[in-house]
Amino acid sequence: DQQVKQNSPSLSVQEGRISILNCDYTNSMFDYFLWYKKYPAEGPTFLISISSIKDKNEDGRFTVFLNKSAKHLSLHIVPSQPGDSAVYFCAPRSYNTDKLIFGTGTRLQVFP
Amino acid sequence: NAGVTQTPKFQVLKTGQSMTLQCAQDMNHNSMYWYRQDPGMGLRLIYYSASEGTTDKGEVPNGYNVSRLNKREFSLRLESAAPSQTSVYFCASSDYREGTQYFGPGTRLLVL
Secondary structure: OOOEOOOOOOOEEEOOOOOEEEEEEEEOOEEEEEEEEEEEOOEEEEEEEOOOOOEEEEEEEEEEEOOOOOEEEEEOOOOOHHHOOOOEEEEEEOOOOEEEEEOEEEEEEEEO | OOEEEEEEEEEOOOOOEEEEEEEEOOOOEEEEEEEEEEEOOOOEEEEEEEEOOOEEOOOOOOOOOEEOOOEEEEEEEEOOOOOOHHHEEEEEEOOOOOOOOEEOOOOEEEOO
């Protein structure tokens, strides 16, 4: 039973446009949500996070939105750059634990 | 600071051979983790250690053992490697209060 779903395996966006990556979850105990970015042959790196008490968190070109009632979050990248081409993982955490549950990832390609 | 380091970077084993993957962190984190990443599967937790001297099973522990040697080091052992254990293995660490996990560069393992 997949608790975290990233239904789009891949996404292709033109440089300068907006990239929107989506993540759906089923566990209502998740209270903290992280996004990781992964380049080939490297480990995942932390990108941005959001607590369940918020519905939006912004960091430069990256914004994460959380809709708790729909159990849905999204990562917006504006404007997209070729260096953003990577695999993005959604990784929620349950209340009172430090374990993350990773989605299957979305491969973003930003072309000129 | 080196962050999280893993050795080796790449290893080829024959079925039935054993090996130990090494991980060390210099961020004074209490929690450490071992994940495997397979195509289309995201990152799955093998074992984790909430503190020195404690270890617990994750989602896919079968065929693996771990040792939390001290606060810095957390090793993963394959006693009798199988082709199904061909994967990329990532070690991570975190401060429980902060929640963000920091990953090593990964070990690519091929079992023939």
